[in-house]
Amino acid sequence: MAYETLLVETRGRVGLVTLNRPQALNALNRQLLEELQGVLAGFQADAGIGAIVITGSEKAFAAGADIKEMQPYGFAAAVTEDLAAGWDAVAACRKPMIAAVSGFALGGGCELAMMCDFIIASETAKFGQPEITLGIIPGMGGTQRLTRAVGKAKAMDLVLTGRMMDAAEAERCGLVARVVAPERLLEEALAAAEKIAGFSLPAVMMAKEAVSRAQETVLSEGMRAERRLFHALFATEDQKEGMAAFIEKRKPTFANR
Numbered sequence: 001m002a003y004e005t006l007l008v009e010t011r012g013r014v015g016l017v018t019l020n021r022p023q024a025l026n027a028l029n030r031q032l033l034e035e036l037q038g039v040l041a042g043f044q045a046d047a048g049i050g051a052i053v054i055t056g057s058e059k060a061f062a063a064g065a066d067i068k069e070m071q072p073y074g075f076a077a078a079v080t081e082d083l084a085a086g087w088d089a090v091a092a093c094r095k096p097m098i099a100a101v102s103g104f105a106l107g108g109g110c111e112l113a114m115m116c117d118f119i120i121a122s123e124t125a126k127f128g129q130p131e132i133t134l135g136i137i138p139g140m141g142g143t144q145r146l147t148r149a150v151g152k153a154k155a156m157d158l159v160l161t162g163r164m165m166d167a168a169e170a171e172r173c174g175l176v177a178r179v180v181a182p183e184r185l186l187e188e189a190l191a192a193a194e195k196i197a198g199f200s201l202p203a204v205m206m207a208k209e210a211v212s213r214a215q216e217t218v219l220s221e222g223m224r225a226e227r228r229l230f231h232a233l234f235a236t237e238d239q240k241e242g243m244a245a246f247i248e249k250r251k252p253t254f255a256n257r
């Protein structure tokens, strides 16, 4: 299938999505959102895909939501169309997603990266929530996910000043999991994704669900959720296989059931 705003490939068990609107620094418009929703639904349904990498260009992961598309909106249209709500479907993808970020990840670009389960950044990456400079605030989860990722002080600094932070600062404050040289970015992200895709998919999905729960609830609720997911995995063939393989000193072969 051909897309206008994305390049879509599979590399082994990894689905690779490259944002592809170079003329607009990968600004996230309606068409890109619709195409991304479709691609992720396809990867979700494809038993051969165990993890997903979302990346952009060397200059920009994404420079935010498309300002030219948003500019004519009034309050009534924003509220009735629920502007930005379509991104919830992207964040709801149940397979692990890694953002491989080079260059600008601003506004919606930073928010898209934060919808992924973790971010691997090139040394050239720049993160920010500059919406305040446009007379708005983040609308794709920036005030919420950024605050959970980096804490109130840093989130307030970024959201209220609209400044950018570089990859080193983003790693120091916990937004980014790893920083790598620009030429190693995709290789590193694909290797991490392939590694994840080699594990039992039910275990991977439950691990993702359990860690994600920690972002949303109090400790006691999160502990209960973790315990139930942990118990449930003892009903899988993969648990038997994984533990038998350890005891027999061999590599496990997971069947994803």
Ligand SMILES: CC(C)(O)CC(=O)SCCNC(=O)CCNC(=O)[C@H](O)C(C)(C)COP(=O)(O)OP(=O)(O)OC[C@H]1O[C@@H](n2cnc3c(N)ncnc32)[C@H](O)[C@@H]1OP(=O)(O)O
Pocket (backbone or CB within 6 Å): 023, 024, 025, 027, 028, 063, 064, 065, 066, 067, 068, 084, 104, 106, 107, 108, 109, 111, 130, 131, 134, 137, 138, 139, 140, 142
């Ligand atoms: C989702 C919400 C609700 O949270 C809201 C948002 O995401 S609002 C958007 C937040 N993002 C921004 O404010 C960043 C806007 N872009 C920039 O500040 C700059 O483009 C830059 C600093 C990222 C890069 O600057 P520079 O290298 O000088 O490139 P430009 O000439 O500015 O850009 C090239 C080209 O891309 C177009 N562009 C860039 N960003 C966007 C955008 N977010 N939406 C639409 N178009 C964008 C820019 O207009 C240029 O196009 P042309 O004018 O050459 O046609």
